[in-house]
Amino acid sequence: MSIDIPPHSARDELLAKVLALPASDREFIAERIDETIDRDAGFADPEFAKAWADEVARRIEMLDKGIVKPLPADSALHVAREQLERRRAGRAAS
Numbered sequence: 001m002s003i004d005i006p007p008h009s010a011r012d013e014l015l016a017k018v019l020a021l022p023a024s025d026r027e028f029i030a031e032r033i034d035e036t037i038d039r040d041a042g043f044a045d046p047e048f049a050k051a052w053a054d055e056v057a058r059r060i061e062m063l064d065k066g067i068v069k070p071l072p073a074d075s076a077l078h079v080a081r082e083q084l085e086r087r088r089a090g091r092a093a094s
């Protein structure tokens with residue numbers, strides 16, 4: 001039994017409409033969506049939200065004081081992928 005799936009889903013159509021909006025409207029929508037994701041991820045818990053806000057403030061302070069230096073995203077991802085590959089290789093060897 002096969003199911004006919006339309007070539008463009010409602011999600012794809014909605015995304016196309018949103019992407020056609022001015023930047024300020026896309027930003028507004030993105031912020032509202034982000035709020036719901038945060039809530040679903042546990043940020044609605046005041047204790048968790050405070051702990052995360054404290055951690056963010058601590059990291060910003062370390063950057064501001066020069067204790068740590070930021071990496072460009074592509075460099076950070078490269079390092080993370082290399083470390084992941086080494087761990088996977090280590091597990092496969094054992």
